Amino acid sequence: MASLADSFRDYFGESSLSLFSIVRDRVNLADQLLGEIVSVRLLGAGELFCLFCRSFSCGHVRYAKRYLAKARESKFSSPTTFDHPSEKS
């Protein structure tokens, strides 16, 4: 069952979504359509669950999935790491 927000999403695409932050097991997305920060939770086995829509397959989940796949790719292909920079003066 598609939520109302999801119906809008199908119409507008996912351009209204942007990454807000990633905190531990949560990907927070800024949804301009809703005017809310939407949390998508990472479950085990790579499953994602949207806490806003209570859905495994809404636009937020799709967006988060794509983002994480992209992030994983760039992590593997990039020789640089994201360790804490040692800025001792």
Ligand SMILES: [Zn+2]
């Ligand atoms: Zn959602």
